[in-house]
Amino acid sequence: xxxxxxxxxxxxxxxxxxxxxxxxxxxxxxxxxxxxxxxxxxxxxxxxxxxxxxxxxxxxxxxxxxxxxxxxxxxxxxxxxxxxxxxxxxxxxxxxxxxxxxxxxxxx
Numbered sequence: 001x002x003x004x005x006x007x008x009x010x011x012x013x014x015x016x017x018x019x020x021x022x023x024x025x026x027x028x029x030x031x032x033x034x035x036x037x038x039x040x041x042x043x044x045x046x047x048x049x050x051x052x053x054x055x056x057x058x059x060x061x062x063x064x065x066x067x068x069x070x071x072x073x074x075x076x077x078x079x080x081x082x083x084x085x086x087x088x089x090x091x092x093x094x095x096x097x098x099x100x101x102x103x104x105x106x107x108x
Contacts, residue, residue, distance in 0.1 A: 005040055007031040008052040008079065013107065017050055034058040045074045048102065053080035053090055061090060068097025075102035082106075 004026040008014040014030035021028035026048070031037040034055055040046075049072070053060030060080070067076070076099050080087050084106060091104045 002026045002048070003046040004028040004048040004050065005031055005037060005046040005074075006050040007034060007037040007055065008050075009033065009055055010052070010107075013052075013079075021048075034063060045072060047074060048077065049074040050077045050079060052107070053078060053082055053087070061093060064090065064094045064097055064099060068094075068099050072099060075100045077102050078104040079107050080104075081108075 002025060004021045006014050006017040006021070006028065008017070008030070009032055011030070011032055014032065018028040018030045029040055031040055034057055051060060051063065055063070060078070076094055078087060078090055078094070080090070087104050087106060091101055094101045
């Protein structure tokens with residue numbers, strides 16, 4: 001089964017992503033913090049990881065670096081309300097960290 005974890009401190013948005021992913025056939029889990037994400041990943045890597053770049057306790061770039069160091073095999077999709085240039089730069093950094101970058105989108 002394809003799995004998806006979404007990490008976003010805005011619970012309503014995370015729940016929306018879970019609903020869409022479930023409709024698309026994924027077993028989806030919402031994490032409202034990086035701590036919760038790490039706990040979920042103890043059970044294994046998801047097929048897809050949707051990451052908000054703006055989390056209260058961890059910088060999104062640091063999380064990308066950490067995932068790269070752990071050789072995360074998941075497809076990574078970035079989401080953020082930040083400027084498009086910041087999102088594009090984070091996407092490129094994810095690739096440099098040898099992550100499988102699958103997309104990026106601005107949050108409304």
